[in-house]
Amino acid sequence: MRSLYDEPFPSTPGKVKIERTNTINRHFHRCFASTTTLFFWALFFIALTASYLSFQSFFVSGTRYLKLSWGGIQWEKQLRSSSQIRRSGGLSVLVTGASGFVGTHVSLALKKRGDGVVGLDNFNNYYDPSLKKARKSLLNTHGIFVVDGDLNDARLLAKLFDVVAFTHVMHLAAQAGVRYAMENPSSYVHSNIAGLVSLLEACKSANPQPAIVWASSSSVYGLNVKVPFSESDRTDQPASLYAATKKAGEEITHTYNHIYGLSITGLRFFTVYGPWGRPDMAYFSFTRNILQGKPITVYRGKNRVDLARDFTYIDDIVKGCLGSLDTSGKSTGTGGKKRGPAPYRIFNLGNTSPVTVPTLVGILERHLKMKAKKNFVDMPGNGDVPFTHANISLARRELGYKPTTDLQTGLKKFVRWYLSYYGYNQRKSVN
Numbered sequence: 001m002r003s004l005y006d007e008p009f010p011s012t013p014g015k016v017k018i019e020r021t022n023t024i025n026r027h028f029h030r031c032f033a034s035t036t037t038l039f040f041w042a043l044f045f046i047a048l049t050a051s052y053l054s055f056q057s058f059f060v061s062g063t064r065y066l067k068l069s070w071g072g073i074q075w076e077k078q079l080r081s082s083s084q085i086r087r088s089g090g091l092s093v094l095v096t097g098a099s100g101f102v103g104t105h106v107s108l109a110l111k112k113r114g115d116g117v118v119g120l121d122n123f124n125n126y127y128d129p130s131l132k133k134a135r136k137s138l139l140n141t142h143g144i145f146v147v148d149g150d151l152n153d154a155r156l157l158a159k160l161f162d163v164v165a166f167t168h169v170m171h172l173a174a175q176a177g178v179r180y181a182m183e184n185p186s187s188y189v190h191s192n193i194a195g196l197v198s199l200l201e202a203c204k205s206a207n208p209q210p211a212i213v214w215a216s217s218s219s220v221y222g223l224n225v226k227v228p229f230s231e232s233d234r235t236d237q238p239a240s241l242y243a244a245t246k247k248a249g250e251e252i253t254h255t256y257n258h259i260y261g262l263s264i265t266g267l268r269f270f271t272v273y274g275p276w277g278r279p280d281m282a283y284f285s286f287t288r289n290i291l292q293g294k295p296i297t298v299y300r301g302k303n304r305v306d307l308a309r310d311f312t313y314i315d316d317i318v319k320g321c322l323g324s325l326d327t328s329g330k331s332t333g334t335g336g337k338k339r340g341p342a343p344y345r346i347f348n349l350g351n352t353s354p355v356t357v358p359t360l361v362g363i364l365e366r367h368l369k370m371k372a373k374k375n376f377v378d379m380p381g382n383g384d385v386p387f388t389h390a391n392i393s394l395a396r397r398e399l400g401y402k403p404t405t406d407l408q409t410g411l412k413k414f415v416r417w418y419l420s421y422y423g424y425n426q427r428k429s430v431n
């Protein structure tokens with residue numbers, strides 16, 4: 001007797017000869033024998049897949065909701081307590097990039113004088129996040145709550161403005177670093193362009209609208225050769241993507257000032273250094289390498305000319321930031337509508353005395369009591385500029401800005417902090 005398997009499979013289900021199969025197989029083939037039944041099965045499988053997918057997406061979004069690092073009664077309580085103003089005429093400030101170098105110092109200074117401060121930081125890993133966490137702990141011990149979140153999270157920003165009526169935003173969150181822009185260009189667009197717009201959108205819709213003070217950069221002067229750099233000088237020749245995104249930020253904030261009446265102050269920081277600084281910056285990485293006996297690379301410009309920077313100490317920058325907040329003037333809009341013109345300002349915050357990079361190395365050698373192993377290398381074409389030099393007349397006049405710390409003194413304070421933070425006296429390794 002021939003079994004079913006001896007029969008060749010029919011090419012068309014409708015042509016199956018049912019009488020030559022057993023009962024079960026007959027049913028099986030009948031099911032598939034008509035196009036109507038096929039259609040039914042196809043529908044059934046589509047419905048099954050669709051319900052699986054919708055269940056999965058419900059499950060994923062549910063999990064995401066549960067994992068949110070912000071929200072809830074306790075979280076809102078922390079926000080309110082942190083933003084509490086404790087002096088008459090005080091400010092309530094949202095500090096973005098609060099666990100960054102400048103953000104930490106500005107937050108502490110504001111809190112110290114009785115202003116309310118809430119921090120926001122995404123704790124990204126551009127440099128050692130443990131340093132950012134340590135800064136966050138420092139802020140916590142001073143009663144400053146730092147929200148773990150990203151500028152591009154519009155829901156989070158809306159919630160922050162919902163819970164606290166911030167009078168000011170000190171916007172310091174950014175993708176920093178001039179040379180890293182060639183390695184990771186999209187991170188500059190994400191933070192310095194998209195993140196900025198997301199923040200401005202939230203500020204424009206907030207009621208009351210806060211005044212905004214934000215960090216631009218000396219790098220916007222790019223290939224400008226007129227010294228010292230004044231705010232009215234050319235800034236349309238950026239040398240790096242970092243500089244280009246900061247310049248774009250100046251244009252974007254102008255638009256929001258013009259359309260929505262947001263009060264805007266942009267600060268062009270000149271190579272800020274000091275305790276709790278950024279490990280990617282030259283003074284910091286030079287210190288680390290000198291202590292570890294590793295060589296450092298010192299860039300040189302055309303014809304072996306030394307590069308120079310208008311290195312500015314953190315305490316001076318903090319004074320400039322607070323002066324800017326205090327004099328910012330009000331935003332004029334409500335509910336996303338402009339009611340009148342609002343201030344739009346840009347200031348240089350520098351030290352006005354450029355120092356060459358080899359001189360910086362010499363100062364570090366003296367403070368560390370160790371010799372650096374220097375490798376001089378021609379400046380690579382990676383976005384660097386040969387020198388920076390700030391004209392600060394405008395900031396002096398409008399903000400009362402007056403830097404008082406020279407590089408020698410500032411680096412001494414930095415080295416003292418560095419040795420203590422990394423436990424270097426106990427010969428703990430530094431990464």
Ligand SMILES: O=C(O)[C@H]1O[C@H](OP(=O)(O)OP(=O)(O)OC[C@H]2O[C@@H](n3ccc(=O)[nH]c3=O)[C@H](O)[C@@H]2O)[C@H](O)[C@@H](O)[C@H]1O
Nearest residue numbers: 176177178217218219269270271281282297298299307384
């Ligand atoms: O004012 C700004 O707007 C910017 O300041 C800072 O940029 P820069 O002035 O480039 O500081 P930084 O990297 O410390 O290099 C200092 C000098 O050391 C030289 N340099 C650097 C590294 C190295 O290995 N060797 C070297 O010679 C280098 O060629 C340069 O001459 C901020 O990082 C940036 O985020 C932005 O805020």
